[in-house]
Amino acid sequence: MNDQRSAAGVAAAAEQAVAVAVPEVAPALGDAAGPARPKGRGAALAPVALVVAGGLSVQFGSAVAVLLMPRAGALGVVTLRLAVAALVMLVVCRPKLRGHSRADWGTVLAFGLAMGGMNTLFYQAADRIPLGAAVTLEVLGPLALSVFASRRLINVVWAGLALGGVVLLGGGGFDRLDPVGAAYALGAGAMWAAYIVFSARTGRRFPQADGLALALVVAALLSLPLGIMESGSKLLVPSTLGLGAAVALLSSVLPYTLELMALRRLPAPTFAILMSLEPAIAATAGFLILDQALTTTDALAIALVIGASMGAVRSQTRRLRPRER
Helix, strand or coil, X not given: CCCCCCCCCCCHHHHHXXXXXXXXXXXXCCCCCCCCCCCHHHHHHHHHHHHHHHHHHHHHHHHHHHHHHXXXXXXXXXXXXXXXXXXXXXXXXXXXXXXXXXXXXXXXXHHHHHHHHHHHHHHHHHCCCCHHHHHHHHCHHHHHHHHHHCCCHHHHHHHHHHHHHHHHHCCCCCCCCCHHHHHHHHHHHHHHHHHHHHHHHHHHHCCCCHHHHHHXXXXXXXXXXXXXXXHHHHHHCHHHHHHHHHHHHHHHHHHHHHHHHHCCCCCHHHHHHHCCHHHHHHHHHHHHHHCCCCCHXXXXXXXXXXHHHHHHHHHHHHHHHHHHC
């Protein structure tokens, strides 16, 4: 669940006014030479493939996290996930601490707050309601962002189709769910939308994945007291640490990095609609790992969200095509 694209020659005021209304074309991760305009259908689809791969990783990681909750508790799992992810990213990225403005640090702080809040609320939800339902409610945040941020009617159409699939996947209503768990999932969706916005700003202000590494540190520090209060020494059991590290790699390090790379070249509205795939992926992970069976209605809902995502991809490739001529 990450959103960054920037290009030289665009006024900073426009970038600040609407975080999601930024150029679609940006330098690849680690490219300090300047903006590189993607060419061809393959280049247009590459960031989409990264987003889908990140979704698969994070949802199967979430399924593993649900299995870990009886050992470490929901807050303990969040702490393990974010702490291990922060350590890995600090070692890999070695972000520079000097040379950043106060606004840069404020952006990283906001990004870390959104990330920590999103994870904490989501795992509280997953501890109370089925994984597929939790993600179904959570994805409403990015869907709302895609509707409000998009300046193209077609994105509203695809968002509406995806929303229909999301509602269908929830069985046409969520009254059968634990209301506290549902509220946590909706709160996680709001934080997910904030995550997308501040991830975009962080990607424009920090090179490579430096901003992501620093934001993970912020999120880990925020979650640490909560995890210690809930689980204490249980977090230090070797098997729990090992599973926590697996969750961190699957649910944080790999997907966040893939999405950060993808969203340097992918418009935020398209990204938000692609997030509609998350309930389908979560339902599949729940079926394979947690024995949460899929119904015919679930399958139809999955088809709707996949159709919406395919439409978003086609819109993206068509928009890039005229620029190549």
